[in-house]
Amino acid sequence: MSACLRLTDDNFLEEVLDAEVPVLVDFWGSWCPPCKMMEPVVDALAETFAGVLKVGKLNVDRNPATRSQFEVSAAPTFILFQDGEVSMRAIGARSHKQLVELINRALGRREAAPQRVVAVHTASQASGRTQLEVSTI
Numbered sequence: 001m002s003a004c005l006r007l008t009d010d011n012f013l014e015e016v017l018d019a020e021v022p023v024l025v026d027f028w029g030s031w032c033p034p035c036k037m038m039e040p041v042v043d044a045l046a047e048t049f050a051g052v053l054k055v056g057k058l059n060v061d062r063n064p065a066t067r068s069q070f071e072v073s074a075a076p077t078f079i080l081f082q083d084g085e086v087s088m089r090a091i092g093a094r095s096h097k098q099l100v101e102l103i104n105r106a107l108g109r110r111e112a113a114p115q116r117v118v119a120v121h122t123a124s125q126a127s128g129r130t131q132l133e134v135s136t137i
Contacts, residue, residue, distance in 0.1 A: 003046035005056035009065045015056060017084040022053040022107060027067060029060050029075040034093040038076050041096050048100060052107070053080075080106050 005015055007025060016023045026042045028035035046055035060067045060075055070079060070086070080088035080103060088106035090099065 002043050003050065003055070004042060005054060007056040007058040007063070007066075009063045012058070012063075012066045015054070016081050019054060019081070019084075022080060022082045022087070024049070024053055024055045024078060024080050024103060026055070026057045027060050027070075027072045027075055027077040027079065028057055031061075032075045035076045038093055041094075041099065044096055045099060045103070048096075049103065053103070078102075082106070 004026075005023075007015055016025060024045065026035075026038065028038070042055060042057065049055065058066060060072060072079075074091050076091075076093060078088075078090040078094070078099065079086055088102055090102055094102075
């Protein structure tokens with residue numbers, strides 16, 4: 001089970017903007033292959049930063065008001081909120097390590113968070129469909 005919050009237009013103010021701790025939000029779309037590849041990475045970030053920040057996911061198609069409010073025009077987009085303000089924004093798929101470094105920098109943390117390696121392998125099949133294989137080490 002994911003440790004990530006399910007964010008919506010209705011709960012965004014309470015869960016993110018009024019939060020006592022920083023919140024990393026993954027703005028994603030169900031139609032977006034890179035977003036699907038990022039699912040285990042985002043789940044790993046929730047574990048990596050447990051007790052430091054919250055991690056949430058917001059479906060951009062089902063929550064157009066929040067998407068528009070923060071001018072999200074591409075998925076995935078990762079935004080870190082601190083005290084209700086944007087403190088970091090990253091657009092596009094990133095590795096766990098890259099996101100950890102961006103988050104630590106935005107939080108002013110010098111120590112590295114524990115590393116967790118998530119490998120995503122893709123393979124195209126004759127049917128034209130893409131198969132994703134995720135390995136966590």
